[in-house]
Amino acid sequence: xxxxxxxxxxxxxxxxxxxxxxxxxxxxxxxxxxxxxxxxxxxxxxxxxxxxxxxxxxxxxxxxxxxxxxxxxxxxxxxxxxxxxxxxxxxxxxxxxxxxxxxxxxxxxxxxxxxxxxxxxxxxxxxxxxxxxxxxxxxxxxxxxxxxxxxxxxxxxxxxxxxxxxxxxxxxxxxxxxxxxxxxxxxxxxxxxxxxxxxxxxxxxxxxxxxxxxxxxxxxxxxxxxxxxxxxxxxxxxxxxxxxxxxxxxxxxxxxxxxxxxxxxxxxxxxxxxxxxxxxxxxxxxxxxxxxxxxxxxxxxxxxxxxxxxxxxxxxxxxxxxxxxxxxxxxxxxxxxxxxxxxxxxxxxxxxxxxxxxxxxxxxxxxxxxxxx
Numbered sequence: 001x002x003x004x005x006x007x008x009x010x011x012x013x014x015x016x017x018x019x020x021x022x023x024x025x026x027x028x029x030x031x032x033x034x035x036x037x038x039x040x041x042x043x044x045x046x047x048x049x050x051x052x053x054x055x056x057x058x059x060x061x062x063x064x065x066x067x068x069x070x071x072x073x074x075x076x077x078x079x080x081x082x083x084x085x086x087x088x089x090x091x092x093x094x095x096x097x098x099x100x101x102x103x104x105x106x107x108x109x110x111x112x113x114x115x116x117x118x119x120x121x122x123x124x125x126x127x128x129x130x131x132x133x134x135x136x137x138x139x140x141x142x143x144x145x146x147x148x149x150x151x152x153x154x155x156x157x158x159x160x161x162x163x164x165x166x167x168x169x170x171x172x173x174x175x176x177x178x179x180x181x182x183x184x185x186x187x188x189x190x191x192x193x194x195x196x197x198x199x200x201x202x203x204x205x206x207x208x209x210x211x212x213x214x215x216x217x218x219x220x221x222x223x224x225x226x227x228x229x230x231x232x233x234x235x236x237x238x239x240x241x242x243x244x245x246x247x248x249x250x251x252x253x254x255x256x257x258x259x260x261x262x263x264x265x266x267x268x269x270x271x272x273x274x275x276x277x278x279x280x281x282x283x284x285x286x287x288x289x290x291x292x293x294x295x296x297x298x299x300x301x302x303x304x305x306x307x308x309x310x311x312x313x314x315x316x317x318x319x320x321x322x323x324x325x326x327x328x329x330x331x332x333x334x335x336x337x338x339x340x341x342x343x344x345x346x347x348x349x350x351x352x353x354x355x356x357x358x359x360x361x362x363x364x365x366x367x368x369x370x371x372x373x
Contacts, residue, residue, distance in 0.1 A: 002031040003317065004100045005090035005179065006064070007083070007168065009038045009075075011048045011206065012216075013058040016102075016187060016199040021063035023184040024100040032313050034066040034096055035059055036086045038075035039345065040220075040352040041291075043082055045283025047220040047355045049206045054217070056309035057371045066314035067371075068093070069306040071341055072291070072348045073298035076284050078246060081298070083167035084174070089302050091177050094324030095317055098180045101168055104159040106185030108169075114156055115169040117148050136276050161186055218356045222287070225355035226265055229290035233259045233268070236289055244285045245295040251277070255285055291348050303341050305329045309371035333366045 004024045010017060021033055037059065039052045048055065056067040074085025090096045103111065117123050118141075126144035135143070138157075146154035156162040169181050187199050208214040210221055222229060236259075241252035251274065258271035269282045288294070305327050310318060321329050328335070336342035346365035353360035 002028045002097045003095050004028055004031045004033050004098045004182075005093075005096035006033060006035045006100055007037075007070070007086040007090070007164075008035055008059075009042045009048065009202075010035075010055045010059050011038070011042050011202055012050050012209070013055055013062055014200065014202060014205050016201075017059070018062040019187055019199065020100070020102050020184050024182070025063075027100070027182055027184070028098055031098075032065045032095075032317055033063065034068065034090070034093060034314070034317060035064045036068050036070050036089045037308065039069045039072055040349055041072045041076045041287060043076060043079070043284070044280050045076060045285075045287045046222045047225075047352055049209050049219050049221065050216060051218075051220070051352070051356075052308055053368055053371055057373075060309050060311050060314070060371060060373045064314075065311045066307070066317050067309040069308050069345075071302070071306075071345055073293065073341070073344070074302075076287055077298070078281070078284075079164055079167045080170070081245075083164060084171045085302060087168055087171035087175065087177070087179075089305060089327075091172075091175055091179060092302065092305060092326040093317075093321055094326060095320050096179055098182050099168055099172065100182050100184060101161070101165045102186040103161045103165045103183045104186055105156060105162055106183055108165075108181055108183045110153060110156060111162060111165045111183065112169055112181070113149060114145060114153055115166045115173060117145050117153075118166065119170060119173065120148075122148060134276070136278075138278065218358050218360070220352060220356045222265060222355055224357055224359075225351070228354055229265060229286070230259070230262075230268075232290045232292070233286060240294075241285070241289065243294040243296070244288050245298065246281055247285055249276075250274075251282075251285070255282065255289075259286075291351055293344065293348075297341075297344055299341065302327065304336070304339060306336070306342070306345075307331045307370045309373070311373045315372070331370060333368065337366070 042048050059067050070086050123144050126147055130140035130143045142154050142157045209216045209219050238256050241256050254272040258268045262268040262271055273282050330336050349365045350362035
């Protein structure tokens with residue numbers, strides 16, 4: 001039986017995500033679906049709007065069979081690190097046969113060509129040439145691919161889901177994995193888009209939740225914990241900022257200077273951003289700082305497979321994984337005691353509880369069981 005792996009934030013789970021699962025089953029048959037999902041923090045450098053156990057439940061109710069957690073050190077990272085950590089977890093499960101992802105183009109072979117280009121020596125030489133001209137990194141990346149593959153294929157990198165798909169394929173290639181990539185054409189509002197009669201974007205749904213127009217139990221946002229985050233950042237020195245991931249080339253000094261004067265996280269972001277980098281990179285650095293994380297806290301490879309939820313079919317997958325998984329499978333909170341990476345995750349969850357509309361208690365990482373449907 002085919003087992004489809006999906007990598008997602010589900011921030012929050014919505015109709016477009018349910019469609020992706022249905023379309024995956026249309027392509028692969030009545031397969032099981034195993035999801036690697038971000039925990040309490042996401043790639044844009046913010047809190048997930050709903051806690052990870054609530055999002056795991058809605059994913060299971062929407063058609064997923066098994067939900068595994070992507071730890072914060074990969075979830076709140078660049079597209080490349082996000083993809084590498086998540087793909088390694090899917091591969092370590094020992095049961096996943098395909099990786100299904102949404103894309104704006106729906107052409108997996110084109111994305112494979114771009115992935116191969118990005119891993120070539122010729123691309124690296126071309127990228128350096130454009131970086132030396134002072135162009136923003138994303139534009140340099142696209143320009144280097146355009147010189148090698150042409151405008152159409154390079155243009156795929158300007159679309160966020162295509163870009164993530166390319167990184168998933170690169171991660172599979174780096175692992176020499178037998179998992180086969182398949183892609184589903186994205187439907188509805190675009191990434192960070194607005195309203196749509198059937199498939200609104202996640203950002204649109206988040207906004208409705210945070211403004212109270214959609215009911216949700218105790219949502220979260222970094223804005224709710226902003227003063228605490230700023231206090232933690234202001235206690236850091238330049239050496240601390242330099243120890244954050246992706247903070248080279250003077251970026252640590254810029255963030256430090258902005259943090260000392262900025263009255264909000266938004267101001268820290270806008271005052272410290274150089275032209276070369278995206279806002280999300282600055283927001284992630286600030287988030288890591290507030291969480292007390294450093295680049296050295298992200299190990300070379302994941303250390304465990306943490307179960308957030310499972311359906312009946314998902315529990316069958318877990319039984320298979322007992323014999324086939326390459327990493328320990330954690331199905332109870334107590335299983336994580338003494339694992340350094342999960343101890344860090346517990347600290348992140350405690351901070352998340354302070355970023356909810358009504359602050360919650362600490363210690364939930366050790367008292368909350370996986371969702372079982």
